[in-house]
Structures are given as C-alpha cells and as structure tokens.
Amino acid sequence: xxPDRLEQQIRFILEIDALKGVLRRSYVLAGDRPENxxxxxxxxAVMAVLLAxxxxxxxxxxxxxxxxxxxxxxxxxxxxxxxxxxxxxxxxAEREKRAADRLFGLLPEDQGREFRALWEELETGRTAxxxxxGALDRLTPVLHNAHTAGRSWRxxxxxxxxxxxxxxxxxxxxxxxxxxxxSLIEGAVAKGHLAPAGT
Amino acid sequence: xxPDRLEQQIRFILEIDALKGVLRRSYVLAGDRPENxxxxxxxxAVMAVLLAxxxxxxxxxxxxxxxxxxxxxxxxxxxxxxxxxxxxxxxxAEREKRAADRLFGLLPEDQGREFRALWEELETGRTAxxxxxGALDRLTPVLHNAHTAGRSWRxxxxxxxxxxxxxxxxxxxxxxxxxxxxSLIEGAVAKGHLAPAGT
Numbered sequence: 231x232x233p234d235r236l237e238q239q240i241r242f243i244l245e246i247d248a249l250k251g252v253l254r255r256s257y258v259l260a261g262d263r264p265e266n267x268x269x270x271x272x273x274x275a276v277m278a279v280l281l282a283x284x285x286x287x288x289x290x291x292x293x294x295x296x297x298x299x300x301x302x303x304x305x306x307x308x309x310x311x312x313x314x315x316x317x318x319x320x321x322x323a324e325r326e327k328r329a330a331d332r333l334f335g336l337l338p339e340d341q342g343r344e345f346r347a348l349w350e351e352l353e354t355g356r357t358a359x360x361x362x363x364g365a366l367d368r369l370t371p372v373l374h375n376a377h378t379a380g381r382s383w384r385x386x387x388x389x390x391x392x393x394x395x396x397x398x399x400x401x402x403x404x405x406x407x408x409x410x411x412x413s414l415i416e417g418a419v420a421k422g423h424l425a426p427a428g429t
Numbered sequence: 430x431x432p433d434r435l436e437q438q439i440r441f442i443l444e445i446d447a448l449k450g451v452l453r454r455s456y457v458l459a460g461d462r463p464e465n466x467x468x469x470x471x472x473x474a475v476m477a478v479l480l481a482x483x484x485x486x487x488x489x490x491x492x493x494x495x496x497x498x499x500x501x502x503x504x505x506x507x508x509x510x511x512x513x514x515x516x517x518x519x520x521x522a523e524r525e526k527r528a529a530d531r532l533f534g535l536l537p538e539d540q541g542r543e544f545r546a547l548w549e550e551l552e553t554g555r556t557a558x559x560x561x562x563g564a565l566d567r568l569t570p571v572l573h574n575a576h577t578a579g580r581s582w583r584x585x586x587x588x589x590x591x592x593x594x595x596x597x598x599x600x601x602x603x604x605x606x607x608x609x610x611x612s613l614i615e616g617a618v619a620k621g622h623l624a625p626a627g628t
Contacts, residue, residue, distance in 0.1 A: 236609060239479045244576060246475065247458040250468045259446040269449045272471035276445065276498050280438045280540060292491030299475050299494075341479060377443060410435060 235338050242336040245306065252305045255312050255382045256374040267302040267310055270370065274298045277366050284406040285365075287358040293348075297363045300348045304329040313371075313396055314388055355402070365403025369411055372397060376414040380423030390419050391427035434537050441535040444505065451504045454511050454581045455573040466501040466509055469569065473497045476565050483605040484564075486557040492547075496562045499547045503528035512570075512595055513587055554601070564602025568610055571596060575613040579622030589618050590626035 249268040256265045275298045282291040302310075307329035311318045330349060334342040351360045352367075372393070375383050383393065393415055401408035418424035448467040455464045474497045481490040501509075506528035510517045529548060533541040550559045551566075571592070574582050582592065592614055600607035617623035 236480075236483065236605065240572070240609070243472070243476055243479065244458060244572065247472065250457045250464065250472075251459050251461075258449045259443060260450050262450075265449065266468065268471045269465065269467035272467045272474070272498065273442070273446065273449075275471070275474065275494075277442055279495060279498065280442065280536070281435075284435065292494070295491070295494060295498075296478060299471065299478065337479070373439070373443065406435065410439070 238336060238338050239341070242333070245333065245336060246303055248306045249303060252302070252310050254310050254371075255386065256371045257378050257381050259374065259377055261378055261381070265374070267305050271299055271302050274366050274370055277370070278363065281366065281404075281407065282362070284404045285358065285362040286402070286404055287362075289359050289362050293359045294363045294366075297348045297352045297359060298366065300345050301352050301363065301367065303333055303345070304349065306333060312386070314386060314392060355399075358403075361403040363403070365400040365407055368397050368400050369407055372411045372414055375423070376418055379421075380418050383418070383424050387425070389425045389427055389429055390415060393424065437535060437537050438540070441532070444532065444535060445502055447505045448501060451501070451509050453509050453570075454585065455570045456577050456580050458573065458576055460577055460580070464573070466504050470498055470501050473565050473569055476569070477562065480565065480603075480606065481561070483603045484557065484561040485601070485603055486561075488558045488561050492558045493562045493565075496547045496551045496558060497565065499544050500551050500562065500566065502532055502544070503548065505532060511585070513585060513591060554598075557602075560602040562602070564599040564606055567596050567599050568606055571610045571613055574622070575617055578620075579617050582617070582623050586624070588624045588626055588628055589614060592623065 249271070250266050252267040253264045254267060254270060257263065258265050275295050278291060278294045278298055282289055282294065304326040308322070308325040311322045313319070330346055334346045336342070337345060351357055352363050355361050355364050371382065375381065397411055398408065400411050415424065419426050448470070449465050451466040452463045453466060453469060456462065457464050474494045477490060477493045477497055481488055481493065503525040507521070507524040510521045512518070529545055533545045535541070536544065550556055551562050554560050554563055570581065574580065596610055597607065599610050614623065618625055
C-alpha cells in the first residue's frame with residue numbers, strides 16, 4: 231500500500247468532518263437545535279436499510295446507502311441550500327460542482343471518481359437507486375416537520391402546495407412512501423401546522 | 430404491504446433521531462462542541478467505504494457499513510460510555526442489552542433481529558467485518574485527538590499507555606491502520622498533546 235494513498239484518504243476524512251457544522255432548516259426532533267447535514271446523512275442511510283422494501287423497483291440497497299452517505303459532502307464547501315429558496319437555488323449547481331471538484335479531488339483518483347459518480351447519480355435520478363435515495367432524502371424534512379408541529383415550514387412561510395410540488399417526486403422512488411408523506415402533509419394542514427395553498 | 434409494518438419502521442426511525450443528542454467525549458474538528466453519536470456514525474461509515482482496502486482480511490464492505498450505521502443506536506437509551514471510564518463501563522453491557530431489547534423491539538421482527546445481529550456481531554468481534562468495523566470505530570477518537578491537540582485525552586487525564594492498550598485492537602482489523610494510529614499517538618506524545626505512560 232502506497233503510504234500516500236492512505237494519507238490522501240485520511241486528508242479527505244478529516245476535511246469532511248466539517249459537514250457536522252453545516253446546518254439544515256429542519257430541527258432535530260428534540261427541538262433544541264437545527265439538524266446538521268452529517269447526522270442527517272446517517273439518519274437517511276439507516277432509513278434506506280429499513281425502507282428498501284418500499285421502493286417501486288428492486289434496488290441494490292448498499293448502493294443506495296453509499297449514495298446517501300456521500301450525497302451532502304459537497305455542502306462542506308457549498309453549504310446547504312434550502313429547497314424553497316429560489317435565489318440560493320440559482321447558483322447551487324455551479325457551487326456544488328466546484329465543491330465536488332475540490333473535495334473529491336482530495337481522494338485517490340479511483341475513489342474520487344467513485345464518490346463523484348455516486349453524487350451525480352443521485353442528482354440526476356437516472357437509476358432506480360437514485361430515485362429511491364432521492365425519495366428518502368425528500369421524506370426526511372416531511373417527517374421532521376410533521377413531528378415538530380411544522381416548525382421549519384412555519385418559520386419560512388411554506389404552504390402546502392409548495393410542499394406537495396417539491397415532494398411529489400417521492401412517488402418516482404416509492405409510491406408507498408409518497409402516500410405516507412401525503413398523509414403527513416394533509417395531517418399537518420388539518421392541525422394548522424402547515425398553511426393551505428394560496429395563503 | 431401491511432401498513433403497520435411501515436408504521437413500525439417509521440416509529441423506529443423517529444425514535445433513533447435522539448442519537449443526535451447523545452454526546453461523545455471527542456470534539457468535532459472545528460472544536461466548538463463535542464461530537465454526537467449520529468454524526469460519528471455517518472463519519473465512520475464513510476471511512477469504511479474508503480478504507481476497506483486496508484483491512485487485514487477481505488471484508489464485505491456493505492456489511493461493515495451497516496454494522497457501523499447501527500452500532501451506536503443502543504446509546505439512545507444507554508448513553509455513550511467513555512472507554513476510559515471504568516465505573517461507567519461496569520454496567521455498560523446490561524444497560525445496552527436493555528436498550529437493544531426496547532429499541533430493536535420497535536421494528537418488524539425480521540428487521541429487529543437483523544439490526545440486533547449486526548450490533549452483537551460488532552460487539553463480539555467474531556467476523557472479519559466486525560474486527561474491521563471495530564478498528565475504524567477505535568481509530569476515530571485517535572484521529573480527532575490528533576487533530577485537536579489531544580483535547581479529550583488531556584481533559585480526562587489519559588496517558589499514552591492507556592491509549593495504546595485501548596487501541597491496539599485496531600491491529601486485529603487492520604495492521605495498516607494500527608501502524609498509522611500508533612504514529613499519531615507517538616506524534617501526540619512528542620508534541621506534548623498526550624502525557625507519556627506513568628505520568
């Protein structure tokens with residue numbers, strides 16, 4: 231083993247520690263602070279293991295898990311972009327591409343290529359694994375909002391039509407999870423935790 | 430799909446959100462706060478993907494990853510036990526067994542059995558995957574201490590002989606990573622970040 235190969239791997243591992251400091255808009259369920267992208271990545275990877283049976287198509291669960299472990303690493307440089315923030319979303323693709331170049335470029339070339347491919351696969355949603363991983367990634371804020379009285383939806387003035395427009399793509403990965411998410415969204419509207427469309 | 434199966438899975442997923450609030454003794458590298466067990470689990474799972482080539486024996490990486498995603502879930506009930514805390518370690522096994530009964534018992538029976546088996550496998554270290562996963566889990570605090578000037582070692586008055594005694598089991602999973610860890614430990618002593626034996 232070339233020692234510099236291990237050094238490159240460790241350098242990357244140390245660098246991505248910063249994902250623990252990238253804050254999302256969702257709150258942890260204990261409610262005392264926003265969730266960060268590293269702990270979110272763990273949570274959604276566990277969800278992949280448990281919920282794979284609900285995917286529309288058979289999926290290679292271990293690839294879904296890898297995709298989810300890697301999917302937010304670009305945020306170390308690019309930050310988390312709130313999905314309902316049109317201004318932030320405008321430059322997102324370019325910011326994240328530059329981040330991918332730098333961060334995955336720290337790795338040995340074969341592993342940098344593998345991680346980048348996993349990240350791009352999820353972004354483009356071209357495979358069954360990517361569609362299912364994307365469904366889980368969208369499901370998490372719905373779950374968190376449904377169990378924190380719609381806290382981040384309310385803080386950002388998000389209405390039900392926008393939540394549905396954003397999250398209907400869950401159905402591409404899992405009809406069962408989309409039906410479940412829709413029932414949570416309807417429940418949140420009924421409880422007054424999410425403003426109805428046009429309000 | 431029985432709807433109560435999905436409900437059981439979601440119930441578990443919501444319950445383990447609390448792992449984001451279980452604090453370890455190590456600090457995030459930014460240094461502003463202790464690391465929690467959820468973000469640690471993400472970090473060490475990514476390490477498994479990148480470092481599998483350094484395992485002593487060939488390992489099924491996806492099983493190592495699953496083991497590491499699951500390995501700290503019992504801490505939701507049992508809390509994190511500092512490895513150098515002899516008093517806390519005394520009741521650890523029983524606390525964690527009760528936690529496993531309750532938490533994995535929330536899942537559909539087949540998945541509860543699978544998660545429990547993954548957790549027990551890592552605890553007992555009987556397979557190549559468990560030995561490698563255990564090596565990575567031990568490596569992380571050495572890495573974190575080496576890059577935070579030995580902060581948690583110094584706070585708890587840990588000496589080099591104890592660090593070596595605790596971490597030499599890394600060699601059972603990966604000689605290459607143990608050599609690397611030993612060089613970090615020696616470097617920390619040389620820099621005055623870790624007290625030598627018998628001090």
